[in-house]
Amino acid sequence: MDIELYSYWRSSASWRVRIALALKGLPYRTSPVHLVRDGGEQHADRYRALNPMREVPTLLVDGVAIAQSAAILEFLEERFPEPALLPGDxxxxxxxxxxxxxxxxxxxxxxxxxxxxxxxxxxxxxxxxxxxxxxxxxxxxxxxxxxxxxxxxxxxxxxxxxxxxxxxxxxxxxxxxxxxxxxxxxxxxxxxxxxxxxxxxxxxxxxxxxxxxxxxxxxx
Amino acid sequence: MDIELYSYWRSSASWRVRIALALKGLPYRTSPVHLVRDGGEQHADRYRALNPMREVPTLLVDGVAIAQSAAILEFLEERFPEPALLPGDxxxxxxxxxxxxxxxxxxxxxxxxxxxxxxxxxxxxxxxxxxxxxxxxxxxxxxxxxxxxxxxxxxxxxxxxxxxxxxxxxxxxxxxxxxxxxxxxxxxxxxxxxxxxxxxxxxxxxxxxxxxxxxxxxxx
Structure with a gap:
């Protein structure tokens, strides 16, 4: 599985996903999206095609885009259950x-x-x-x-x-x-x-x- | 299972949970929390004990409080899987x-x-x-x-x-x-x-x- 994370270093939501990827030991590439420079790279056409909300993060999993940190974390938990990020009860x-x-x-x-x-x-x-x-x-x-x-x-x-x-x-x-x-x-x-x-x-x-x-x- | 929903009629998040309860055919009691009257009933001590964020909804399931509509919906989906609110894929x-x-x-x-x-x-x-x-x-x-x-x-x-x-x-x-x-x-x-x-x-x-x-x- 090929994983690419569009992320900004100081974005809270990107950070949550980075922790999950690290905990689960999943290798990934970071594609930085600078939220300030040039008026914000999240507004560029190329990024908007992946994420029309113009927010980070976006996770590309084998080329398929998932956005919203809650949705990404639930996806990772389902596909890579160990170690679990959700309790058993x-x-x-x-x-x-x-x-x-x-x-x-x-x-x-x-x-x-x-x-x-x-x-x-x-x-x-x-x-x-x-x-x-x-x-x-x-x-x-x-x-x-x-x-x-x-x-x-x-x-x-x-x-x-x-x-x-x-x-x-x-x-x-x-x-x-x-x-x-x-x-x-x-x-x-x-x-x-x-x-x-x-x-x-x-x-x-x-x-x-x-x-x-x-x-x-x-x-x- | 006894279900009580603390809710406000026009709250979006309460409304999401009401739809889920109706779809899954789960009987419940509504305990209204008026967000405007008397400065907002969500600020009363009795409600804050259930929900310190002072937000609606709160779902009481056999007396145990769950809050945040996303958490409530995932809980209902796990406990009452049919009809499913999440796709199979x-x-x-x-x-x-x-x-x-x-x-x-x-x-x-x-x-x-x-x-x-x-x-x-x-x-x-x-x-x-x-x-x-x-x-x-x-x-x-x-x-x-x-x-x-x-x-x-x-x-x-x-x-x-x-x-x-x-x-x-x-x-x-x-x-x-x-x-x-x-x-x-x-x-x-x-x-x-x-x-x-x-x-x-x-x-x-x-x-x-x-x-x-x-x-x-x-x-x-």
Whole structure:
């Protein structure tokens, strides 16, 4: 099976997929899509043909495009079940997916680059206003995530085994820190983030390790 | 199995779950959570204990809470596989989940009530500004959804059988129309919406049929 990942080094959703590919030991090629340069390479005709939503990531599996990180992760889990990213018990699976979706559909969509750019261009709030917006939604979301997570967390988000929940939480915590939020307010999230971040698959998938990461970080 | 759905009549995510319950023929009780009255019943302590994100829906299954519509639908699909909401082929399943997630994570989160209220209170844009915001994100999303959908649609979103994609599309089209968008711009989405809307399970799950729908529509 030939796997190609269209990805941006600092995109949360791309990062989730990179962790899954690393955990499952699947070799793949990275095709960088720079979300800022030249007005955003995701808007180029060639990429829009693969992903008309103009979002990353897109996974090409033997030439067939799959997009949306949740759909990609479920596909990988079905085709490459080991090691499992979903628990064996139905209620625990629902809990893992709930945690994943809190980040995927209730936090990250409100603080991604596209939204921050639109808020700034529409309301002329500048970089401080963009950061205020991001901090509001990330804080609100983490306030909700913390009690749901702490109800069943072990070493990792769901018991002691890495699951899709950890794949969503680690990139979201990175974004929280980028916007200078103090993670001490969410101790369970911070602890789960720290535990997962030590895992070799999470280390390999980190933005700074990607081929499209700028050499001088923070310049793009 | 005892099933209780905490829901708001006009919430997209609640509506998706109602369709799934109707399709699978599962009896359930509705516990309305009014998102506007008294500042929003989702903020009450009793509901926050079930759902700290203060979002609807929450499904109680034998007293155990599941939240996030994607997690609820996957749970229902696993426990009650017939009729299936996901296609049998792995790539078609990925496509159905991709379509679902385009709505669930890339469109709906940007135009829900909570975001519109925040945009208005932060930038003082009034109801016209709220509507402009909603129209921008819904249009952008439907522009991206249309070509992905039309690539494999049959009578329904994925081939000729109802899938989770239809469960997401119908409520999103309802929201597009609420904000006066002309669906003629997205002919495949409009056609798929019309086909699914005739289905008895979709009819039963419509907001106007819910116990908490106002008698005079549009008053809340």
């Amino acid at each position: 139905a209620h625990q699976r629902a809990h893992a997916r709930r945690l994943f979706e809190i980040v995927n559909s209730s936090i990250q969509p409100l603080q991604n680059l596209r939204v921050l750019q639109y808020v700034d261009s529409t309301f002329q709030v500048g970089s401080a206003g963009r950061a205020d917006w991001a901090r509001y939604w990330i804080s609100l979301g983490l306030d909700g995530l913390e009690p749901v997570l702490s109800s069943r967390a072990g070493r990792h988000a769901v018991s002691d085994t890495v699951s899709i929940a950890d794949l969503a939480i680690v990139p979201q915590v990175y974004n929280a820190r980028r916007f200078d939020l103090d993670m001490a307010r969410w101790p369970c999230i911070a602890r789960v983030d720290a535990a997962a971040s030590e895992h070799p698959a999470f280390v390999a998938a980190h933005p700074d390790r990607q081929p499209d990461a700028p050499e001088a970080l923070g310049t793009s | 792995a790539h078609q399943r990925a496509h159905a989940r991709r379509l679902f997630e385009i709505v669930n994570s890339s469109i709906q989160p940007l135009q829900n009530l909570r975001v519109l209220q925040y945009v208005d209170s932060t930038f003082q844009v009034g109801s016209a500004g709220r509507a402009d915001w909603a129209r921008y994100w819904i249009s952008l999303g439907l522009d991206g959804l249309e070509p992905v959908l039309s690539s494999r649609a049959g009578r329904h979103a994925v081939s000729d059988t109802v899938s989770i994609a239809d469960l997401a599309i119908v409520p999103q089209v309802y929201n597009a129309r609420r904000f006066d968008l002309d669906m003629a711009r997205w002919p495949c989405i409009a056609r798929v919406d019309a086909a699914a809307s005739e289905h008895p399970a979709f009819v039963a799950a419509h907001p106007d049929r819910q116990p908490d729908a106002p008698e005079a529509l549009g008053t809340s």
